[in-house]
Amino acid sequence: MIQIDNVSKRYSLRKALDNCTVTINKGKIIGIIGENGSGKTTLVKILAGLMKPSKGVVRIDEKLVNRHIGERVAFLSDREYFYDYFSIEQVIHFYGTQFPDFNREKAIEMLSLMKIDQTRKISHLSKGNKTRIKIIVTLAREVPYIIVDEPFSGLDPLVRKTIINGMLQFVDLDKQTLIMTTHELAEVEAILDEVLLMKQGK
Numbered sequence: 001m002i003q004i005d006n007v008s009k010r011y012s013l014r015k016a017l018d019n020c021t022v023t024i025n026k027g028k029i030i031g032i033i034g035e036n037g038s039g040k041t042t043l044v045k046i047l048a049g050l051m052k053p054s055k056g057v058v059r060i061d062e063k064l065v066n067r068h069i070g071e072r073v074a075f076l077s078d079r080e081y082f083y084d085y086f087s088i089e090q091v092i093h094f095y096g097t098q099f100p101d102f103n104r105e106k107a108i109e110m111l112s113l114m115k116i117d118q119t120r121k122i123s124h125l126s127k128g129n130k131t132r133i134k135i136i137v138t139l140a141r142e143v144p145y146i147i148v149d150e151p152f153s154g155l156d157p158l159v160r161k162t163i164i165n166g167m168l169q170f171v172d173l174d175k176q177t178l179i180m181t182t183h184e185l186a187e188v189e190a191i192l193d194e195v196l197l198m199k200q201g202k
């Protein structure tokens, strides 16, 4: 269970989160939606331990979130973060060396289901395939919480649909909770158990 308790976040003068309190139960798929700048990314970065709140506390499974929370939370950022000169198989190998919970077989299975050739270089991939690789390496981690920030941005509707369905197959809701920020509510609505709507940091 994730407990967000009176959390506020300021970036110098700008208030990005304003006294948020919410509980997220386990085993669910949660969507975080809201207009640009409403605080979605700030909130998920705090959940992933990448940023500290200015006020309030976040607990995941009763423990205060700190920088070690990455052992229990897999985070997909909306930024590009692969080395361009790596091949996909090198990315998979690299993740295996970084995360003890990384399930290489699961990653390979996802790659073959999505018909992606492992020998291809990151720099040669289309945006849609790079996004797929980001999703694959995130979902291949066997952690209780998977948080994905705008995983479908910039993808065409057909690709989004395939990726959304692909994601569902690889999340084990008996053991895992999936949280995603998105602007694509219409497309993901059907798979969400709950939605958090954010507005001006609330």
Ligand SMILES: Nc1ncnc2c1ncn2[C@@H]1O[C@H](COP(=O)(O)OP(=O)(O)OP(=O)(O)O)[C@@H](O)[C@H]1O
Residues within 6 Å of the ligand: 011, 012, 014, 015, 016, 034, 035, 036, 037, 038, 039, 040, 041, 042, 043
């Ligand atoms: N590093 C930063 N420094 C200063 N202000 C920031 C920083 N990051 C975010 N903000 C501000 O905090 C507010 C919340 O931003 P955040 O990125 O969390 O929103 P968001 O809902 O994820 O937006 P989007 O849908 O556009 O991705 C915005 O007003 C934004 O300009």
